[in-house]
Amino acid sequence: QIVLAEAEQRLAEVLKGFENHCHAAGVAHKTFGTHGNAADRLTEHAQRADLLVVGRKRQESTESISPTTDTLEQIIKRAVRPVVCVSGLTYSANSVLVAYDGSPQAARTLSAFVGLGLFADLTIRLVTIEKSLGDLAYDTTLASEFLEAHGFKIDVTCFTSNESPSDALLRLIDETQPALVVLGAFGKSWLREVFVGSVTTTLLQKSHAPLFLYH
Numbered sequence: 001q002i003v004l005a006e007a008e009q010r011l012a013e014v015l016k017g018f019e020n021h022c023h024a025a026g027v028a029h030k031t032f033g034t035h036g037n038a039a040d041r042l043t044e045h046a047q048r049a050d051l052l053v054v055g056r057k058r059q060e061s062t063e064s065i066s067p068t069t070d071t072l073e074q075i076i077k078r079a080v081r082p083v084v085c086v087s088g089l090t091y092s093a094n095s096v097l098v099a100y101d102g103s104p105q106a107a108r109t110l111s112a113f114v115g116l117g118l119f120a121d122l123t124i125r126l127v128t129i130e131k132s133l134g135d136l137a138y139d140t141t142l143a144s145e146f147l148e149a150h151g152f153k154i155d156v157t158c159f160t161s162n163e164s165p166s167d168a169l170l171r172l173i174d175e176t177q178p179a180l181v182v183l184g185a186f187g188k189s190w191l192r193e194v195f196v197g198s199v200t201t202t203l204l205q206k207s208h209a210p211l212f213l214y215h
Helices: 002-025 038-048 069-078 104-115 141-149 165-176 198-206
Strands: 052-055 083-086 095-099 123-130 154-160 180-183 211-213
Touching (some): 038 052, 038 069, 052 069, 069 083, 069 198, 095 165, 104 141, 104 211, 123 141, 123 165, 198 211
Parallel strands (some): 052 083, 095 180, 180 211
Antiparallel strands (some): 083 211
8 A cells, every 4th residue: 555655646746747847838738647557558548649658768766657668569569659759868959860661661650750740840861771782772762752742851861781770770870869760660671670679679778869650
């Protein structure tokens, strides 16, 4: 009973802090508490909204309210809305990094991102990565035209790398410090594990940039 009471008190404090931030920023909001499995409850209540935003900063403290990586992976797999996973660090960035391979899933993810109107004033860095020049067969023309039709400024980057997929993306994120990283299910390239595989797991653990994911 004592542990439950302390958890409920902590939840009330978190909700109050969130309300204060929303009031200060002039953001319309609604708060509520719920009990049960975190992945179950979040994927259920995501139907209320256009986007699910989940904190992903792992904390060793027993007072941590952040979902574990396993919980995040369950949410990403099951959510009926796009998911943005955020850490405690944000960049003062002027671009959004879109890791793109031309697959239908990548196209759907890009469409979901554009439809939400996020960071519409920032440049889109449309990136493809492969192990050799012969594998760089992605046609980014359609994605570029789609983005241009919605008024985005675009910077297309195609390059080869012998790094692991996660290392290549983490290096790009460190170099460009994007406001957001948009990831699809890379079915055609060596990044195909990104949703939800070893690459996504690594980015969830190590990337400071917010990650946009859509099943």
